[in-house]
Amino acid sequence: MRIVLLGYGKMGKVIERIALERGHEVVGRIDETNRADFSGFSPANADVVIEFSHPDAALQNLKDALSQGIPTVCGTTGWLDHRPEIEALCAKTDGAFFYASNYSIGVNLFFRMNKILAKLISPYPEYTVSMTEIHHIHKKDAPSGTAITLAEGILAENARLSGWGLEEGDGKTRLPIGAVREGEVPGTHVVTYDSDVDSIEIKHTAHSREGFALGAVVATEWLAGKKGIFGMDDLLG
Numbered sequence: 001m002r003i004v005l006l007g008y009g010k011m012g013k014v015i016e017r018i019a020l021e022r023g024h025e026v027v028g029r030i031d032e033t034n035r036a037d038f039s040g041f042s043p044a045n046a047d048v049v050i051e052f053s054h055p056d057a058a059l060q061n062l063k064d065a066l067s068q069g070i071p072t073v074c075g076t077t078g079w080l081d082h083r084p085e086i087e088a089l090c091a092k093t094d095g096a097f098f099y100a101s102n103y104s105i106g107v108n109l110f111f112r113m114n115k116i117l118a119k120l121i122s123p124y125p126e127y128t129v130s131m132t133e134i135h136h137i138h139k140k141d142a143p144s145g146t147a148i149t150l151a152e153g154i155l156a157e158n159a160r161l162s163g164w165g166l167e168e169g170d171g172k173t174r175l176p177i178g179a180v181r182e183g184e185v186p187g188t189h190v191v192t193y194d195s196d197v198d199s200i201e202i203k204h205t206a207h208s209r210e211g212f213a214l215g216a217v218v219a220t221e222w223l224a225g226k227k228g229i230f231g232m233d234d235l236l237g
């Protein structure tokens, strides 16, 4: 496939390596400095856009990619308040859009474990729940997109919780998410349930960005020839 990388930072570069290893062609590498060049891409010279950029840049990037008629795979976090706008544009343009807050297989298994555990614990009000995410010091958004997806999974299974808060919440009615920025940590997420007598903890630790990048390339291959709005549950079944 002919791939345009919209965002050519830490993730864009790992995605490029894996895409080339899997026989794809990278026809565009767009960052802030050459952003104007993106208008030159269309289905005539690009099969797909892979967008990993910046929380403040994603909305315009996605609008442009879909308006230019190119199927788009996005991993940027921190812009999801605008998701309905992008989904409406995708429908209007009869386009293809794939989004995941986290593309790694391991995290997507962890998402499922998280929901099962939340459901098992929901009848037991003696447990308070909390979450911690740890990432590298360059990360722009907090909490991470992955932490928000985990929180949504817990809230869906526990009627006593009415929302989540960044560094705030009692764990009974509001789920607190701690965001730690430390060194070059690729991404660690921990969900903890505490009672007076014990604790239950599940944890996912990424050892590198390889899993995220491989998942994004696999999603790109899976999207070929499809129209509509998709996510990892569609891909993994």
Ligand SMILES: NC(=O)C1=CN([C@@H]2O[C@H](COP(=O)(O)OP(=O)(O)OC[C@H]3O[C@@H](n4cnc5c(N)ncnc54)[C@H](OP(=O)(O)O)[C@@H]3O)[C@@H](O)[C@H]2O)C=CC1
Residues within 6 Å of the ligand: 006, 007, 008, 009, 010, 011, 012, 030, 031, 032, 033, 035, 052, 053, 054, 055, 057, 061, 074, 075, 076, 077, 078, 100, 101, 102, 103, 104, 212
């Ligand atoms: N869903 C997932 O599985 C994962 C998601 N992410 C998310 O992906 C995003 C990117 O992460 P990462 O690669 O580490 O970040 P980096 O900061 O390393 O790279 C961001 C890139 O985006 C570019 N950029 C900034 N503004 C624009 C713009 N307007 N148009 C095009 N490109 C632009 C930057 O260019 P310049 O350098 O010139 O400023 C840079 O090349 C983050 O939101 C992160 O949370 C990360 C890992 C996994």
Ligand SMILES: O=C(O)C1=N[C@H](C(=O)O)C[C@H](O)C1
Residues within 6 Å of the ligand: 077, 101, 102, 135, 139, 140, 143, 144, 145, 146, 147, 186, 187, 188, 212
């Ligand atoms: O910025 C990152 O690095 C990461 N961002 C994603 C997120 O916000 O969840 C995924 C992963 O944790 C790495």
